[in-house]
Amino acid sequence: MFQQQRYPLLTIDLGKIRDNTKYAVSTATDLKVFGVTKGCAGAAPVAQAMIDGGVAGLADSRLLNLKTLRKCFPDLQLLSLRQPMVEEIPEIMDLGANMIISDPAIFPRLTAICDQLGRRQKVLVMIEVGDGREGLAPKDFLALAANIKKWPALDFVGIAANVGCCGSQISSLAAIEILCDLADKSRSIGVNLDIVSAGNSSCWKLLTAGSIPRSANQLRLGELLLLGNETETNKPAAGFHQNACLLQVEVLETSVKQGEQQFIVAAGCQDIGRGFLKPLNTKMKLTRITSDHAVLKSGSDQNLKTGDVVTLIPSYFALQSLSASPHVRRAFIRYNNERVQLAIGNNQVF
16 A cells, blocks of 8 residues: 655744744834745645734735635735736636736736626736846836826736845845835826835845835735745844744765765755755755755764654745645644644645
8 A cells, every 4th residue: 555755744833934924014014914825835824824923915926826825715815926827817817816917018918808807907017126027117117107097997006026036236225215206106197006015025124124115015025924034135034933844854875975974865956946955953064956865964973874854944945846846745733733734745725
């Protein structure tokens, strides 16, 4: 009889995610926090922990994840983070999710679908503020705002920006100020934007310093709530748990190479994508990763043998891949320390 594999096992502590969320929400007093669930493949238990922590809504970039969220939370505000592909538009509209749109060239098609279905759609326009990512150039936005009546089925409810994701050439503060200035200028021509979504977990340092302009009113937080990291510097943020998500992997081989203990463990690029892993044991270091293996080394005796288990902390990209992998089992630790496990694969838990 087939026996389910035990490892790799991704353990997600829902209590710690709830704590991280509570701390973020209580600190961001003048901004609505949306919990970004794409790092955990839209898992409903994680979404519930964010809701229990006080988020105003949930955000994700994938249709399947958004469907899961709507099924589990029928009355919660949802935000589609990535401009939908054309075939996804009707389904996202059915979910009642606000859409972030990065290329206005989609507006005629989006309007036609709205007319066909007899619907209206709430839209946030993504502004490219120097991060080299998706979005409309600031100089082009006001011309767009002045002509929004061309698309009567679309409700332009806000603007958004990504900050600190792709090696921005300007500071995060300057980028947010560009966004807020556009919102102010839009109001001067009669376009009132309810939402100014200033950015993501990379904005945390600005928030704690009290430097985010007052006209910004929304943050989209994922990595900060899941891993406790501030994205722009990729460093732990004070006041947050950094061990809410842990990966347990089995040791396949032990040896001594060049005077150091070496451990080959059963996790590789196929499991973590372009992410990376950090051993929870600070006396160990990850030195190499291949498609199916990770190589750990230590200068001191770790007393590990083949078949033992090592615990690693995933990066955000690694967490995304692990959560979606059919080769990784997930376990959610409830607030009462009860552990609920998923079988192999990325099946959702409701």
